[in-house]
Amino acid sequence: MMRFKNKTAIITGGGSGIGQATAIAAAKEGAAVVVADINFENAKVVAQSIEDRGGQALPIKSDVTKIQEVEDMVTSAIEHFGRLNYVCYSAGLQTYGTCETTDERNWDMTLDVNLKGMYLVAKFAIPEIRKQGGGAIVNISSVQGIRCQKNVLAYATSKGGAIALTRAMAMDYASENIRVNCICPGSIDTPLLRYGAAQHGPEEAVLQEWGSNHPIGRIGRAAEIAGTVLFLWSDSAQFLLGQPIVVDGGLTSVIL
Numbered sequence: 372m373m374r375f376k377n378k379t380a381i382i383t384g385g386g387s388g389i390g391q392a393t394a395i396a397a398a399k400e401g402a403a404v405v406v407a408d409i410n411f412e413n414a415k416v417v418a419q420s421i422e423d424r425g426g427q428a429l430p431i432k433s434d435v436t437k438i439q440e441v442e443d444m445v446t447s448a449i450e451h452f453g454r455l456n457y458v459c460y461s462a463g464l465q466t467y468g469t470c471e472t473t474d475e476r477n478w479d480m481t482l483d484v485n486l487k488g489m490y491l492v493a494k495f496a497i498p499e500i501r502k503q504g505g506g507a508i509v510n511i512s513s514v515q516g517i518r519c520q521k522n523v524l525a526y527a528t529s530k531g532g533a534i535a536l537t538r539a540m541a542m543d544y545a546s547e548n549i550r551v552n553c554i555c556p557g558s559i560d561t562p563l564l565r566y567g568a569a570q571h572g573p574e575e576a577v578l579q580e581w582g583s584n585h586p587i588g589r590i591g592r593a594a595e596i597a598g599t600v601l602f603l604w605s606d607s608a609q610f611l612l613g614q615p616i617v618v619d620g621g622l623t624s625v626i627l
């Protein structure tokens with residue numbers, strides 16, 4: 372399928388994990404992709420691999436918590452590709468702690484990267500998407516925005532906030548054909564998840580255990596979330612907005 376020919380997408384956190392998989396999948400379907408990440412080396416590697424396969428990609432170094440860097444990212448995207456149709460916000464951090472053990476800096480950093488950045492990116496992306504007569508934004512939240520483990524105060528708060536922010540933005544722009552949705556993934560095999568697993572014990576054993584908690588019997592693949600991002604951008608989802616779409620191998624449906 373080439374659902375996104377002559378379309379441009381910005382993917383924040385595009386240098387790794389879910390963002391990387393989304394950039395690759397979108398480019399395969401014809402989109403010109405802006406691979407934005409605070410880690411410019413990773414962004415360049417992903418963009419190069421897309422170009423090597425005949426796709427169009429622009430790597431950009433951008434910290435989603437800095438308003439000027441976000442504005443510059445959108446400006447560069449327009450200068451380079453001439454238009455903006457879609458955003459996938461996949462920049463994110465996993466942090467741990469209770470209200471007693473989370474220090475203020477950690478709280479601020481988690482909320483800034485996982486939540487405030489969504490508002491900043493949308494602030495500059497929406498006017499450009501409007502110029503194209505509409506488009507779509509997909510934010511990556513988490514099942515932890517709906518249910519949660521222990522010891523994830525700031526992370527769970529940021530992810531619950533992302534669901535509310537998504538709903539609020541969807542209401543503001545529904546009449547302009549700009550659809551905003553978010554995805555709540557279960558455990559997905561990415562560097563972020565592997566970092567989390569290593570905090571709990573031997574990495575592979577922990578990943579195996581987490582996988583077995585998902586009724587499907589395994590953790591997810593980044594490409595499985597990318598597929599949902601592309602569906603939510605696509606015309607097949609034209610009546611779908613404001614929703615948290617849970618993609619979790621059954622995790623939030625099961626009673627363990």
Ligand SMILES: NC(=O)c1ccc[n+]([C@@H]2O[C@H](COP(=O)([O-])OP(=O)(O)OC[C@H]3O[C@@H](n4cnc5c(N)ncnc54)[C@H](O)[C@@H]3O)[C@@H](O)[C@H]2O)c1
Nearest residue numbers: 384387388389409434435462463513556558559561563564
């Ligand atoms: N992997 C999972 O199991 C899982 C589950 C649920 C939700 N999520 C969410 O999915 C999103 C993507 O996570 P992932 O697993 O692909 O992680 P990842 O670590 O592989 O990728 C996240 C990317 O975000 C970038 N980033 C971090 N801070 C940034 C900043 N200030 N500005 C710009 N980029 C920044 C990182 O450099 C990295 O490339 C996150 O929001 C995460 O919370 C992941």
